[in-house]
Amino acid sequence: AQSVAQPEDQVNVAEGNPLTVKCTYSVSGNPYLFWYVQYPNRGLQFLLKYITGDNLVKGSYGFEAEFNKSQTSFHLKKPSALVSDSALYFCAVRLESYQTGANNLFFGTGTRLTVIP
Amino acid sequence: DAGITQSPRHKVTETGTPVTLRCHQTENHRYMYWYRQDPGHGLRLIHYSYGVKDTDKGEVSDGYSVSRSKTEDFLLTLESATSSQTSVYFCAIRAGSGNTIYFGEGSWLTVV
Numbered sequence: 001a002q003s004v005a006q007p008e009d010q011v012n013v014a015e016g017n018p019l020t021v022k023c024t025y026s027v028s029g030n031p032y033l034f035w036y037v038q039y040p041n042r043g044l045q046f047l048l049k050y051i052t053g054d055n056l057v058k059g060s061y062g063f064e065a066e067f068n069k070s071q072t073s074f075h076l077k078k079p080s081a082l083v084s085d086s087a088l089y090f091c092a093v094r095l096e097s098y099q100t101g102a103n104n105l106f107f108g109t110g111t112r113l114t115v116i117p
Numbered sequence: 118d119a120g121i122t123q124s125p126r127h128k129v130t131e132t133g134t135p136v137t138l139r140c141h142q143t144e145n146h147r148y149m150y151w152y153r154q155d156p157g158h159g160l161r162l163i164h165y166s167y168g169v170k171d172t173d174k175g176e177v178s179d180g181y182s183v184s185r186s187k188t189e190d191f192l193l194t195l196e197s198a199t200s201s202q203t204s205v206y207f208c209a210i211r212a213g214s215g216n217t218i219y220f221g222e223g224s225w226l227t228v229v
Contacts, residue, residue: 034217043207043220044160051215090159102148102167103211104175105218107159 002027004093006108013081014116021076021111023091032094033074034105035065037087044090050074061085081115088112119219120144123208129227136195138224140208142188148211149191150218151175151183153204160207166191198228 004025013019025031032051036044048059055067065076076089089112092105120143130136140149148167152160152175162175164183172183180202182194195202208221 032215036220041223043222046217046219049215049217092160102150102165102173103216103218104150104162104165105160106176107161109157109159 002093002095002106004033004091004106004108006089006091006111008111009109010112010114012114012116015083016080019078019081019085019113019115021089021091021113023074023076023108025072025074025091025093027093031067031072031074032103033065033067034092034094035059035063035074035076036090036092037061038090038110039087047076047089083115083117086113086115119210119212119221121208121210121219121221123206123221123224125224126222127225129229130198132199132228133197136198136226136228138193138206138208138226140191140193140221142191142210144210144212145188146210146212147188149185150209150211151181151191151193152207152209152220153177154207154223155204163193163206195226198226200228202226203228 034049035047038044048057050057050067058064088110090110091108095104122141124139150165151163154160161177166172166185184192206224209218
């Protein structure tokens with residue numbers, strides 16, 4: 001069965017320091033991986049995705065993620081955290097429905113990032 | 118902005134009453150989804166649609182039904198609401214290169 005895990009419920013980082021939000025996955029076949037961010041009382045916003053190719057994926061707001069096949073990880077990173085980065089972050093893996101072509105997403109439980117001024 | 122409008126955005130209803138949430142999109146996307154968000158569970162798929170009148174169940178479909186009579190609207194119905202259905206409901210569409218899924222702003226439902 002395909003799954004994704006976010007081992008940390010909460011991550012705290014000082015403003016200006018690098019941040020990492022962890023994600024590990026378990027899929028059969030090639031993984032399609034996504035990161036989303038959710039600000040309070042808002043919907044999820046797409047940050048970036050890995051489909052194939054370069055293991056370092058760059059996304060919105062200065063975020064990037066590194067795909068590591070041997071460690072089955074897809075950690076989200078940013079070189080210098082901002083207070084405005086404080087939010088809930090979700091990792092997701094795409095589940096393919098060959099019958100319908102719907103390609104649904106299976107989500108991790110989320111990691112709350114707090115950037116301390 | 119994914120061109121998704123959810124309504125109502127907030128609703129309080131009583132146990133046992135029917136509730137319908139509407140998702141409206143303006144960009145003719147084929148695939149639409151309903152997810153619910155609960156603490157400790159992330160987002161879980163309820164139902165999805167792959168075309169007009171074409172729908173299928175997701176991970177947590179019990180107690181929910183959906184309908185899609187036209188491309189732009191995807192309705193989620195709770196036939197008889199229960200307190201366990203208190204949640205935030207998100208509609209989503211699939212679009213763009215790589216078939217990325219984009220979300221609406223959510224509907225907060227409280228069943229008392």
